Amino acid sequence: MEFDLTWILLGLPAAFALGWVASRLDLRQMRIANRQAPRAYFKGLNYLLNEQQDQAIDAFIEAVQNDPDTSELHFALGNLFRRRGEYDRAVRVHEHLISRGDLNNADRQRAQHGLALDFLKAGLLDRAEEALRKLEGTSYEGQARLARLAIYERSREWPEATSVARLLENSGEANFGIRMAHYQCELAREAVQQGDAVKALGILTAVIQNTPTAPRPRILLGQLQLSQGQAQTAFHTLSTLFERADITAPLAAASLAKAALLAQQTQEALKLLNAHYQRQPCIDVLEAITTLQANDPDGAAQAQQLYLDHLQKQPSLMAATRWLTGQNQQPQPLPAPVQKALEQAIRPLARYRCAACGFEAKEHFWHCPGCQAWDSYPPRRVEEL
Incomplete structure (x- = not known):
């Protein structure tokens, strides 16, 4: 018994010393x-x-x-x-x-x-x-x-x-009402391309009822009605944009003028277009006005004066070219090369430009093909920005 106790007493310090050395090695490695x-x-x-x-x-x-x-x-x-x-x-x-x-x-x-x-x-x-x-x-x-x-x-x-x-x-992230209206407009365009005008009319009518403030479905609906021979209905559809002074109304000016001529609503259309032009002079609205006045005996002279008045309000190469084009009816018209050069010069100015990425195009896009942004194209030509 005494022998065993002695070895135990001797072994405990040795075990402690070995454990201490091992722990120090582990700590060092760590x-x-x-x-x-x-x-x-x-x-x-x-x-x-x-x-x-x-x-x-x-x-x-x-x-x-x-x-x-x-x-x-x-x-x-x-x-x-x-x-x-x-x-x-x-x-x-x-x-x-x-x-x-x-x-x-x-x-x-x-x-x-x-x-x-x-x-x-x-x-x-x-x-x-x-x-x-x-x-x-x-x-x-x-x-x-x-x-x-x-x-x-x-x-x-x-x-x-x-x-x-x-x-x-x-979930409260944002208001996607206008964005969803664009999606329905894209579906309507696909239906038209597939020859299903009835489906497209139904889609656009429903969108206008659900999102009355969205301008694009109203413009597309008016243009579709016009292509279907419903000039009177198209005129009423498009005139709403001008009555509420929508900033996108110039995009519908040409279609409104065409619908007014077919529906014999020239005077009503002129009132709407002139009122919008007085609020915000725009070359597209001005050209729609001259289109409606073309059948008047002195329509050409009135158009010339309108373009001159527009030039007094703001410098515009497009308006100047339109005025010079009207001058071609005079005894001494512009030479053909001069006329061609002017038309080529105004071509870049007649484009639309994305405000987000600067992508330019001949037509107005609601969804920019460059940066994929929605409603990034102002409804005005490059020259008017």
Whole structure:
């Protein structure tokens, strides 16, 4: 008994000493690892701030290898890969994060959102849509719905776009009433292209009832009615824009004049057009007025005077060219090369320009083909901006 107790007393200090040495070694290794990981991290951050993305990625990969459980470094790598256009590597990083069982719910949602952005940037819209749908009910729900809305607009899936826009409006994100009216107008245009004018008339009539302040469905409806031989109905449809002094009314001026001539509503149309022109002089409205006055015996002289009056209000090469065109009826008309040169000079001025991206086009677009913005085209020509 005495022998056993002696060995125990001798062994306890030895065991304590060995444990202490082992713990010191472990602490030293942990300190070395902890020093290496931040050093690699800060090195990558320094490269990133200096816009040296290749070196930054190498540094972050080194940090991840030293500590593979660090999710923040994975997120940083994924974002860097996406910014560099290496979408397949970004996808692998975010899919690896999602597959980790130790990831908390917030980081899992963040990784899912990053994966959706990877697919979006890569142009894989189907996979992006699928990834975005998985974010329903998360803190990224609003951003995901907006991204899905952009996908549906880009792919011209108007029923799906309407459904998502309604969800966004119901959640209080913004008012999408006018945007949804545009979607219905696009459906009406597709129906016209397919030869189904009855369906298009029904769609546009319903949109006007649901969103009476939206100008585009009224303009399209009036033009469609005019093409169907319903001149009187088209005149009443389009005249509403001028009665309420809508800023988009000039876009309907030519159609209103044509409908008025066919429906024998010339005087009523002149009153509306003149009232709008007095509020806001515009070359499109002015040309509609001259069209209505063309049948008068002295209509040509009146048109010449109108263009001169317009030039006194604001300088306009388009108005000057129209005036000179009228002068061609005089005994000494302009030479043909001069007339051709003037027409070519005003061509760029007669375009419409997107206020968001500057994209110019001969016709007015409600949805900019350049930047995909809605209602970004002012209803006035480039010369009048």
